[in-house]
Amino acid sequence: MNETDIIPSITYPSQRSSGEPPRVVIVGAGFGGLEAALKLGRAPVHVTVIDRNNHYVFQPLLYQVATAYLSPADITAPIRTVLRRQRNTEVLLAEATAVDVAAREVRVRDEITGAERSVPYDYLVLATGAGESYFGRDDWATYAPSLKTIPDATALRRKVLLAFEEAELTAASDPERVRSLLTFVIVGGGPTGVELAGAIAELAHRTLRGDFRHIDVTSARIVLVEALPRLLNTFPESLSEKATRKLEKLGVEVRTGGRVEEVDADGVIVAGERIASHTVIWAAGVKASPAGAWIGAETDRAGRVLVSGDLSVPGHPEIFVLGDTASATGDDGKPLPGVAPVAMQQGRYVGRAIRTHVEGRESPHPFKYFNKGNLATIGRSFAIADFGFARVSGFIAWVLWLGVHILYLIGFRNRLLVMVQWAWEYFTYEHGARIITPMRQPEQRALPAEPEPVPAGRT
Amino acid sequence: MNETDIIPSITYPSQRSSGEPPRVVIVGAGFGGLEAALKLGRAPVHVTVIDRNNHYVFQPLLYQVATAYLSPADITAPIRTVLRRQRNTEVLLAEATAVDVAAREVRVRDEITGAERSVPYDYLVLATGAGESYFGRDDWATYAPSLKTIPDATALRRKVLLAFEEAELTAASDPERVRSLLTFVIVGGGPTGVELAGAIAELAHRTLRGDFRHIDVTSARIVLVEALPRLLNTFPESLSEKATRKLEKLGVEVRTGGRVEEVDADGVIVAGERIASHTVIWAAGVKASPAGAWIGAETDRAGRVLVSGDLSVPGHPEIFVLGDTASATGDDGKPLPGVAPVAMQQGRYVGRAIRTHVEGRESPHPFKYFNKGNLATIGRSFAIADFGFARVSGFIAWVLWLGVHILYLIGFRNRLLVMVQWAWEYFTYEHGARIITPMRQPEQRALPAEPEPVPAGRT
Numbered sequence: 040m041n042e043t044d045i046i047p048s049i050t051y052p053s054q055r056s057s058g059e060p061p062r063v064v065i066v067g068a069g070f071g072g073l074e075a076a077l078k079l080g081r082a083p084v085h086v087t088v089i090d091r092n093n094h095y096v097f098q099p100l101l102y103q104v105a106t107a108y109l110s111p112a113d114i115t116a117p118i119r120t121v122l123r124r125q126r127n128t129e130v131l132l133a134e135a136t137a138v139d140v141a142a143r144e145v146r147v148r149d150e151i152t153g154a155e156r157s158v159p160y161d162y163l164v165l166a167t168g169a170g171e172s173y174f175g176r177d178d179w180a181t182y183a184p185s186l187k188t189i190p191d192a193t194a195l196r197r198k199v200l201l202a203f204e205e206a207e208l209t210a211a212s213d214p215e216r217v218r219s220l221l222t223f224v225i226v227g228g229g230p231t232g233v234e235l236a237g238a239i240a241e242l243a244h245r246t247l248r249g250d251f252r253h254i255d256v257t258s259a260r261i262v263l264v265e266a267l268p269r270l271l272n273t274f275p276e277s278l279s280e281k282a283t284r285k286l287e288k289l290g291v292e293v294r295t296g297g298r299v300e301e302v303d304a305d306g307v308i309v310a311g312e313r314i315a316s317h318t319v320i321w322a323a324g325v326k327a328s329p330a331g332a333w334i335g336a337e338t339d340r341a342g343r344v345l346v347s348g349d350l351s352v353p354g355h356p357e358i359f360v361l362g363d364t365a366s367a368t369g370d371d372g373k374p375l376p377g378v379a380p381v382a383m384q385q386g387r388y389v390g391r392a393i394r395t396h397v398e399g400r401e402s403p404h405p406f407k408y409f410n411k412g413n414l415a416t417i418g419r420s421f422a423i424a425d426f427g428f429a430r431v432s433g434f435i436a437w438v439l440w441l442g443v444h445i446l447y448l449i450g451f452r453n454r455l456l457v458m459v460q461w462a463w464e465y466f467t468y469e470h471g472a473r474i475i476t477p478m479r480q481p482e483q484r485a486l487p488a489e490p491e492p493v494p495a496g497r498t
Numbered sequence: 499m500n501e502t503d504i505i506p507s508i509t510y511p512s513q514r515s516s517g518e519p520p521r522v523v524i525v526g527a528g529f530g531g532l533e534a535a536l537k538l539g540r541a542p543v544h545v546t547v548i549d550r551n552n553h554y555v556f557q558p559l560l561y562q563v564a565t566a567y568l569s570p571a572d573i574t575a576p577i578r579t580v581l582r583r584q585r586n587t588e589v590l591l592a593e594a595t596a597v598d599v600a601a602r603e604v605r606v607r608d609e610i611t612g613a614e615r616s617v618p619y620d621y622l623v624l625a626t627g628a629g630e631s632y633f634g635r636d637d638w639a640t641y642a643p644s645l646k647t648i649p650d651a652t653a654l655r656r657k658v659l660l661a662f663e664e665a666e667l668t669a670a671s672d673p674e675r676v677r678s679l680l681t682f683v684i685v686g687g688g689p690t691g692v693e694l695a696g697a698i699a700e701l702a703h704r705t706l707r708g709d710f711r712h713i714d715v716t717s718a719r720i721v722l723v724e725a726l727p728r729l730l731n732t733f734p735e736s737l738s739e740k741a742t743r744k745l746e747k748l749g750v751e752v753r754t755g756g757r758v759e760e761v762d763a764d765g766v767i768v769a770g771e772r773i774a775s776h777t778v779i780w781a782a783g784v785k786a787s788p789a790g791a792w793i794g795a796e797t798d799r800a801g802r803v804l805v806s807g808d809l810s811v812p813g814h815p816e817i818f819v820l821g822d823t824a825s826a827t828g829d830d831g832k833p834l835p836g837v838a839p840v841a842m843q844q845g846r847y848v849g850r851a852i853r854t855h856v857e858g859r860e861s862p863h864p865f866k867y868f869n870k871g872n873l874a875t876i877g878r879s880f881a882i883a884d885f886g887f888a889r890v891s892g893f894i895a896w897v898l899w900l901g902v903h904i905l906y907l908i909g910f911r912n913r914l915l916v917m918v919q920w921a922w923e924y925f926t927y928e929h930g931a932r933i934i935t936p937m938r939q940p941e942q943r944a945l946p947a948e949p950e951p952v953p954a955g956r957t
Contacts, residue, residue: 092934093659093663093932093934094932094934110569110570110571110572111569112569112932113569117709117932119709119710120709120932123708123709124708129711129712131667132663132666132667133667149667151660151663151664151667152664152667152668154667200552201610204552204591204610205610205611207591208590208591208592208608208610208611208613209611249582249583250576250578250579250582251578252588253588473552473553473571473576473579475551475552475553
């Protein structure tokens, strides 16, 4: 191995000797990547976790940040802290840009110094997740942002809250504009779209009631658009019907069976009808990260890597792909859904697989997904749950949803805080994180990589 | 009054009739402005509160956001929510740019539509706070940001956390750079500077311990620079000595009696000595907002308006100035300090004064500040308190500090959350809000006023 191929700052004495431990490189510290890293905590390997963020994000609750229920910090945990106790593990705050499968190196660039480096690996785990797909109409992203990252969520929170503020400012002078400002269109009737629609409806119709003097927030329109004949099509029909009725009770217009034909600055065109809207949110399609292209592997239409039964890449037993980046099938032969439990189970499986291989024990059975059930929540006290053998909906399902999500939030602190917050907001309809920032000084203008003047500000 | 001078969206039918209620315009929803507005809730007036942020900020805890203890939402409350129950009050999300004292109008510009308007007033309350002063060296702001707003705090949090990350990335290759990255210089030995220094010392020496593999975070230098002979010079000498000793125990280098001669990209020069530092924070001087210039009033050197005994502007009984914007003197003839209790008491006083005047009752006695005592905290379990008749320091004072601050946090939710958070962090040294964002997508790039593409992102 060429000396210069090693990142200077992560050269370990042991790596220079022949008896160096095998190097496991995990790209992406999401649900799957973190679980894999945690499983390798006591294995005789050197683990490098690469992520371009310093924090792990609990994605299922992003919509609550976008709707001002929670603060970004409530659904994140520093990656370093999660892995702190693993002395064989280090975290590299950098972005993977390519993989050299022949040389067994990951190319990375860090945002801070801008330096390019190579990280050599003996085992590679690709858990880079997925981004949104606009089905070939990427220009729509301009007008219909999606919800995949913390910046997405805070930007959306800002856009939604500012829509009400602008409506208040223009009330008398331009009713047309006000209608458009108070119309929120969510494209995509999956769990994210449904949860967003419910949360925005409650924000507008309940939380903000009484806050404004020149607009009637209860007149806000929330439109949920789904091209398929029904919402939540991964759930049984009976449950998606219940969800639809609940959404309509919350004041959401549910439009199923109508495809979005156009998205522009004025709103959307759905099944030939134009809906004027200032705020269009995209929750329709996902597209896997480019990891598949990095390693030149075979991918499905969504760009997910077709993996073997042990989640390794055919022809590359040393490379594993999991979570939203992988295309694996369940016992029923259907592709596994892009949900957290799948990624977490796959992460643990891959961690174990690498450990057994390093320890020279027999390789494990193929990965099997154990489906504990699907959950989706609508508003603040209603959810649907499908356990296959049983289907639950309503308040009980919501309590279940609450418990599961709090349980899975990494870090005691966040769990407790989120519980307190939810309890409070459940009884008051207050959204605690209703903060529009930055108003005047954009964060990274106020603090650029290259220093530049910081304008003085009034609070 | 000219019809077109009224903001269309806040034209009330009553304003067109002769029997319209007197209009009170309050510029700035800080401690003082909000208290004034709250006192007028039931008065026969129409109140307009103008602020360029949608949220109120609990400034004394900004340093805890900057050091990742708290999230922005934990120390903020939506202004509209605070004033929701006052049907005679409206909130205008806009920035005041000038005052026409002859026409009795405030000129405002709103960030959202960019429209300029005039807001007519019968009574004007200026509570626009203060910004930082670089003593004529505004170019220093480039390298030594200050801490006055939420964006300041999140930007500083980002800079501090990234300093450790960059040090980890460059560890082996450039020891010089690492030393500079791990050196934090705080300029100004007042309460803010002392609180910042203590919090950063604990962040570096305790919280981050174990998180990195290639740097020794306990080697981080925290230097607190004060030009005067001692820290916290508004406190009795005995207490500032105690504070100094505590800071040194926490690993802070306290440099008193040395003036900062230069601030540049490489660090600072203090009393002829160069200290190489990547992170220099300015907590030295404050400068009142331009409100004084707006009304052409007489101001002191810091730009604060010299007010009469009833906090009105000489020659303008209808204009009141309070908080950091006003220069008032206490019984001892000394100028009142720029602290929250002064602003709050002044706000309540002005609210009452306007109400009595509107109701035709006799005008009140001159404003008198009741000093309940001064508090400053050093680190997580030590504070100093000066009540004039008594002086307390140590843990008891800290508990006092904790109680007072939680008590004053507006909104039950924040109080409870912050208590939970503090309790947790007190026992664990965890900083819950250690989130560096945006890494890839700056918030307002991801969501501009004018739509532009939102890059897809990986969490």
